[in-house]
Amino acid sequence: MWLIAEREGKTVADSDPAIVVEGLRKTYGAPRAGAKRPGGKPALAGLDLTVPSGTVHAVLGPNGAGKTTCVRILATLLRHDGGRAEVAGYDVLRHPDEVRHRIGLLGQHAAVDEELSGRQNLEMFGRLHHLGGRRAAARADELLERFGLGDTGTKAVGRYSGGMRRRLDLAASLIVRPRVLFLDEPTTGLDPRGRTEVWQSVRSLVGDGTTVLLTTQYLEEADQLADRVCVVDHGRAVANDTTDQLKARIGGDRIDIVLRDAGQLAAAASVIGMATRAASVETDPDRRRIGAPVTDRVAALTETVRALDAAGIEAEDIALRRPTLDEVFLHLTGEHMDEPTSGGTRAKTLTEEETSV
Amino acid sequence: MTAMTLVDSWTMTRRGLAHWARQPVQVVVGLVFPVMMLLMFAYFLGGGMTVPGGGDYKHYLVPGMLALTMAFGLEATMLAITQDLNKGVIDRFRSLPMASSAVLIGRSVLDMLQSALSVLLLIGVGLAMGWRWHGGIGDALFAVGLLLWLRFAMLWIGIYLGLLAGRPELVQAVQILVWPIGFLSNVFAAPESMPAWIGSIAAWNPMSATATAVRDLFGSPGGHGASWAAEHAGLLAVCWPLALLVVFFPLAVGRYRGLSR
Numbered sequence: 348m349w350l351i352a353e354r355e356g357k358t359v360a361d362s363d364p365a366i367v368v369e370g371l372r373k374t375y376g377a378p379r380a381g382a383k384r385p386g387g388k389p390a391l392a393g394l395d396l397t398v399p400s401g402t403v404h405a406v407l408g409p410n411g412a413g414k415t416t417c418v419r420i421l422a423t424l425l426r427h428d429g430g431r432a433e434v435a436g437y438d439v440l441r442h443p444d445e446v447r448h449r450i451g452l453l454g455q456h457a458a459v460d461e462e463l464s465g466r467q468n469l470e471m472f473g474r475l476h477h478l479g480g481r482r483a484a485a486r487a488d489e490l491l492e493r494f495g496l497g498d499t500g501t502k503a504v505g506r507y508s509g510g511m512r513r514r515l516d517l518a519a520s521l522i523v524r525p526r527v528l529f530l531d532e533p534t535t536g537l538d539p540r541g542r543t544e545v546w547q548s549v550r551s552l553v554g555d556g557t558t559v560l561l562t563t564q565y566l567e568e569a570d571q572l573a574d575r576v577c578v579v580d581h582g583r584a585v586a587n588d589t590t591d592q593l594k595a596r597i598g599g600d601r602i603d604i605v606l607r608d609a610g611q612l613a614a615a616a617s618v619i620g621m622a623t624r625a626a627s628v629e630t631d632p633d634r635r636r637i638g639a640p641v642t643d644r645v646a647a648l649t650e651t652v653r654a655l656d657a658a659g660i661e662a663e664d665i666a667l668r669r670p671t672l673d674e675v676f677l678h679l680t681g682e683h684m685d686e687p688t689s690g691g692t693r694a695k696t697l698t699e700e701e702t703s704v
Numbered sequence: 705m706t707a708m709t710l711v712d713s714w715t716m717t718r719r720g721l722a723h724w725a726r727q728p729v730q731v732v733v734g735l736v737f738p739v740m741m742l743l744m745f746a747y748f749l750g751g752g753m754t755v756p757g758g759g760d761y762k763h764y765l766v767p768g769m770l771a772l773t774m775a776f777g778l779e780a781t782m783l784a785i786t787q788d789l790n791k792g793v794i795d796r797f798r799s800l801p802m803a804s805s806a807v808l809i810g811r812s813v814l815d816m817l818q819s820a821l822s823v824l825l826l827i828g829v830g831l832a833m834g835w836r837w838h839g840g841i842g843d844a845l846f847a848v849g850l851l852l853w854l855r856f857a858m859l860w861i862g863i864y865l866g867l868l869a870g871r872p873e874l875v876q877a878v879q880i881l882v883w884p885i886g887f888l889s890n891v892f893a894a895p896e897s898m899p900a901w902i903g904s905i906a907a908w909n910p911m912s913a914t915a916t917a918v919r920d921l922f923g924s925p926g927g928h929g930a931s932w933a934a935e936h937a938g939l940l941a942v943c944w945p946l947a948l949l950v951v952f953f954p955l956a957v958g959r960y961r962g963l964s965r
Contacts, residue, residue: 376965422799426964447801458796462723474715475802477708503726519796 365435365527365558366398366421372429373416373582390416392582393430398575400526403549403559405573407566407676413582414562415455418531421560422452435526451520451528451557455535457512458519461505465496465515468504472519490518494548510541517548528552530561534568546571566676580680593675599642602651605664606635615660622654623647641667709803716810717817734780735822738773739829742766745892746833756894759925766830767847767924768891771915773822774855776882778862781815783875785866798963808960812859819855823848838923847921850941854914857945857952864956867963891915896930907931910948913940 373391391413398404406414419425421434423443432439435449452458459468466487473483491497494514504512513533520528530549534542549572553559563569569576570590578586578593586593602623606615612630616637620628625639641647644667655662724731742765750761788794788807797807837844865878888902889895889911895903906912907929916937920927933940 424795424798424964444801447799450799452796452799454792454795456792456795458792458794460719460793461791462726463719467722471715471719472796472800475712475797475800475806477711477801 363400363436364397365400365402366396366404366560367433368394368396368417368421368430369432370395370430371417371420371427371432373413373420373425373427389582391420391427391430394579394582395584396577396587398558398560400558401556402574403553403561403572405569405576406560406562406579407564407569407576408562408579409564409680412579414579415531416582417579418452418454418529418560418562421527422450422529423447424452448523449526451522451525453513453517453520453528453530453533455532457504457516459504459512459516462503464501465491465499465504465507465518466501468515469518469522472522476523478522486522490521494518508541509537510544513537513541513545514548517545521552524555525557527558527560530559532562532564534563534565542568566671578676578679585679586675593679594670596675596678599640600644601668601670602639602641602647603664603666603668604637604651604655604662606637607661607663609635611660612637614658615655618654618658618660619651622650635663706803709805709809712803712806713809713813715802716806717813720810720814731818734818735825738769738776738822738826741772742769742826742829742833745769753893754897755925756896756929757925760834762830762833763835763924764919764926765892766826766833766835767918767922767926768889768915770823770826770851770918771854771911772886772889772891773826774819774851774914775858775886775911777815777819777822777855778858778865779875779879779882780818781811781859781862782866782869782878783872784811784815785863786869786872786875789867789870790872794963804960805957808863808956811863812856815859815862816852816856819852820848823851835924837921839921843921843923847918850914850917850921853942853945854910857910857948860949860952860956864952864959867956867959885909886911889915890926890929890934894926894929895934904931907933910940910944913937913944917941 371391371394372389374387374389394413394417396404396406396417406417408414416425420427420432421439423439423446426440434446437445437449439446459465460471463471469487469490470480470483473486474480476483478486488497491499494517496511496515496518499507499511504515507515517533533549534545537545546568549559549561553572559572561569561572573590575587575589576593577584586596588596602619604615604619606612609632612632612635616628616630619625619637619639623639623641625641627639629638630636631638648665648667651665652662746762746765750765753761753764755761755764794807798804837847866875869875869878888906889909890906891911895906895912897903898906913933914937916927916929916934917940919925920937927937928934929937
């Protein structure tokens with residue numbers, strides 16, 4: 348990943364972690380109007396997370412894993428029940444104002460006033476940061492320009508496109524350069540173009556030394572933006588690594604073979620198993636596909652082609668690839684959720700995931 | 705109240721004023737609606753109404769309509785609060801290093817401003833209809849003060865209900881319910897003209913207290929009544945909103961703080 352390479356060359360002046368989360372617990376109270384989930388089930392069940400200053404950290408997990416709860420606690424919007432959370436050196440419960448001075452928040456839903464123009468919004472938020480009228484206006488102009496919204500004039504934000512609204516939202520999070528920026532599913536609900544726009548904006552920020560905590564359901568997003576990934580499931584961290592380390596956990600590279608004839612699937616699987624010396628081979632009858640982990644890429648490819656040829660099995664496509672984060676994620680959470688007794692269960696889970704991606 | 709609270713509250717009030725500038729039609733509709741009601745009840749129904757103790761129904765109606773308009777302000781406040789809650793912008797406010805009370809104070813200032821305009825407009829239309837106040841200017845100002853005092857209590861009920869409901873759809877239920885509660889008063893008809901038990905409830909309605917007190921101060925008909933509540937309307941017009949505030953102000957503030965639970 349180019350992002351890691353670029354960032355590793357830089358020394359981070361502030362060596363204290365920007366975010367420290369220890370044993371964070373949160374259970375929502377009695378069900379009430381607008382509550383996202385019924386009471387009782389913990390949203391966070393002892394989450395641990397440490398984010399070094401100046402890095403981009405992704406929190407990855409499915410819906411209901413506790414990602415948003417975590418961000419809302421760190422952004423002082425929600426009070427936790429147990430554990431400890433510090434942002435930029437301040438405890439979020441004891442010094443919420445100190446934290447608020449040092450954070451920016453981009454929530455799941457655009458947190459801007461839709462009836463006002465972009466400029467009116469940014470000026471208002473600038474005043475609420477106590478910049479004073481003149482500086483708030485100047486800052487609004489700067490940010491509009493920087494996020495490509497300089498020509499929006501007096502148009503109400505409600506008439507912006509999704510991508511524009513998200514960029515304005517991001518600009519509003521950056522009125523005062525935050526030490527820690529929270530991005531809660533920043534591209535959920537955006538079309539691919541809007542997503543690219545937001546990604547570009549986030550990348551341009553990272554250079555400034557801002558620490559970014561990003562939650563996402565999109566593995567590609569974590570891969571694109573983050574130095575490290577914390578995989579969250581059922582309110583707990585199940586892994587905390589670089590994306591490459593996570594991928595390494597599932598084994599090395601993988602080979603995928605698509606057959607012409609689904610009837611040859613079983614025969615092909617055993618041939619490929621011998622050729623690649625893989626412990627487990629997955630078959631996907633619907634797609635006529637066989638997948639196996641490999642250690643030596645070129646040798647595995649050569650051996651597979653030769654063995655298939657010798658057995659008279661025709662392949663439509665053969666590809667070598669790195670494992671996806673989807674596979675890593677299911678590998679981790681699948682294991683966490685129902686402790687597979689054999690490799691077979693796990694392989695099946697992976698295959699199911701592949702078909703759904 | 706610190707300087708920061710004042711500055712931030714002013715910023716939040718400006719936000720509301722900017723909404724007015726962008727949606728003038730909404731503001732106008734909000735102001736015209738009570739005028740329309742006043743005209744409808746005065747000229748469509750008024751001919752069939754009798755005023756307790758005699759007098760022109762229009763002169764009885766104008767102070768009642770003023771009190772009702774103050775009470776109906778509740779739903780406007782509630783709607784504005786639920787809309788903010790659902791737009792996500794409230795999360796932005798709550799994550800900023802601003803005075804957290806400013807969001808609610810700004811709302812209050814704006815709604816009180818709107819209501820003051822509404823009172824002025826209704827009085828103007830009333831005057832055009834031939835209604836007059838017969839007391840001094842001091843009494844008239846006191847009457848306006850009592851009206852806005854009722855509105856202030858309704859404001860905090862509206863904030864509380866808005867925070868409680870959380871969704872704009874639930875405002876509709878309140879918009880329907882305010883009608884029977886509004887009519888269960890002496891705003892349009894004397895409680896003595898209603899079945900006895902309903903009449904006694906109507907006599908104790910906070911709106912009745914304000915309406916009667918205001919009628920008395922303006923020298924309009926209906927400024928006195930048979931019941932204890934009507935005889936002590938001035939006292940009740942001060943105490944009722946106070947009692948409502950004692951209950952709903954802490955509830956609303958607690959609920960707003962409770963957004964982080």
